[in-house]
Amino acid sequence: MKRYQCKICKLYYKDKETAEKCYAWCKEHKSCNLEIIKFAI
DSSP states (O other): OOOEEOTTTOOEESSHHHHHHHHHHHHHHSSOOHHHHTTOO
16 A cells, blocks of 8 residues: 655655645644644554
């Protein structure tokens, strides 16, 4: 299974789109978003 990682918080996701959303959120807010990280694997 291919996994995609947020380069800031290092969480893994099943799809690239969610990993990119996580990265954008982390970069802008310097925190995690519970609505995004609930999809982490």
